[in-house]
Amino acid sequence: MLRTPCLLAGLLSATVHAAPYEPYVPATGEQVLLRVAPDDSEAASRVRALREAARAAPGDVDAAVRFAHAAIERARATADPRWYGQAESVLVHWEDAPSTPVAIRVLRATIAQHRHRFEQALAELDAVIAEQPGHPQARVTRAVIHSVQARYQQALRDCAALLRVGELLTTTCMATPRSLSGEAEAALAQLDRALARAPGDAGTRLWALTVAAEIADRLNRDDADARYQRALAAEGAGRNLYLKLAYADFLLHNDRPDEVAELLPPYGDTTEAQIRILRARAQQGEPVDPGPLRARLDTIRTRGSEPHYREEAMTALHLEQRPAEALWLARENWRQQREPLDALLLLQAALSADDPSAAAPVRRWMRDNGVQDHRLQALREQLADTEEASL
Known part of the structure; x- marks a missing residue:
């Protein structure tokens, strides 16, 4: 999902369904599923100092905002989601407060957006904009969420409110x-x-x-x-994972997997980057083992976090060759978010599963909005041919 420039210069809540496959179980207890390098940088040390200051003064809005802002920026710079958790921990003080400062609401919305808890994020942003209609970060973030969920006119209205900025x-x-x-x-x-x-x-x-x-x-x-x-x-x-992933997808689509291997290693401990790296290796004809990646995704699901339907569907489709499961996951993902990548994934899964009718939601979205995307158009035509041949 596209990140907003935070905070203004960086940028669903859903029922957890049982996935239609058995969770991955490591062969032995010694198998390494994930390596997390310690962040001993000077920048991380500065953020930790802000954290200690915020913890020493619970209820101090300025201290909490300074730390949460810095932690979110660190999360985006390093693609380490643990920083989001730390940012959230200092905002708990205002969870049951009779009134919540605008700055705290914006930060909570930013974290909820990152976690795909879109309704929660929108509730926070609506409250902010009701109080401060011209709040730039609230308007940008709400516009991005509306775009992700294909509410384009609502997104444009929020964007128009930024003209003075x-x-x-x-x-x-x-x-x-x-x-x-x-x-x-x-x-x-x-x-x-x-x-x-x-x-x-x-x-x-x-x-x-x-x-x-x-x-x-x-x-x-x-x-x-x-x-x-x-x-x-x-x-x-700087480090911008969203940009790197978008370019990696461009390279994979254009059969340039060797360049992906050079682009993504700094982000190799993230699920999104791992999927692209493994896809690039597969395109190069190398054997790949998606087991550790699947184990990570299963762990996210079983610990009660929001399922990463997009990443699960990509793994099932591109790395595990399990088209029926990929299609189920792609459908669930489409219910959460409707970006071009999500549309592409659902069309690819429908084609792989030989189920053209499953692509109907994306075809309808393309038709109703006049979506222009050569990749989606090519897949839509392939599916139409498949459907016609089956009649």
Whole structure:
């Protein structure tokens, strides 16, 4: 899911169903499923100092906000979800408070968004915007959630409320919902003009460049690769997992798996990166063992966390060759989030499972919104041919 630039310069709650497969069980107790490197960097030490200050002053809003903000930024920089948990721990003080400060609500919404607890995030953001209609971070985050759930007009209304903040932020916010509502070329052109004349801060520019690359990718433009490279250059020494994953998917689709191996190793301890790395190895003809990855996903499910349906479906489809299970998971994922990647996954699973009718929700979404995406269009045509041949 696209991250908002936080906090303004970085950017479902669902019933847990039993998956239609047996959980992975390691052959021995000595099998390593996950290695977590300690974060001993200077940046991590600064965040820990803020944590100690917040813990020493429970109820101090400023101290809690400083730490939670820094922890979320560290989580995004390192792709280590434990920082989100630490950020959440200092916000517990306001859980049952009669009134909650706006800054605390925004941080809680940001964490809920990351965990796909979209309804919880929206409830927090609605409360913030009711109190402060022009709150930039609340508007951006709510717009992103609306886009993820294919409520494009609502997303655009939130984006329009950002006009006073800056042209690049507003245009970038609008670009995704516009591009998925039949205006991809126009959205990209407007984004290019804004990038050329509105400097924006570094985080907003990186978001804008990433969105521009994604739109160009969906339009199958010749400059899509160059746009991804431009975004990567703007990232500099920073770490942006979302951008890396988007480019990795572009490379995999264009049969360039060797470049994925060079791109993602710094993020190899994340589930999302592991899936792409294993897919790249498989494309190169190497044997892959998805067992440890499956064990991690099963652990997430059994400990009561939100199921990672997208990652589970990708693993079942691309690494385990279990099309029926992949289709079930892709359907569950589509109920949570409806980004182009989720649509692609459901179409691929429907084709692999030889069940064209399962693609109906995505076909309807494409038709109703005028979605332009060459990958989705090609799969939709393949499924139509399969359906016609079966009649």
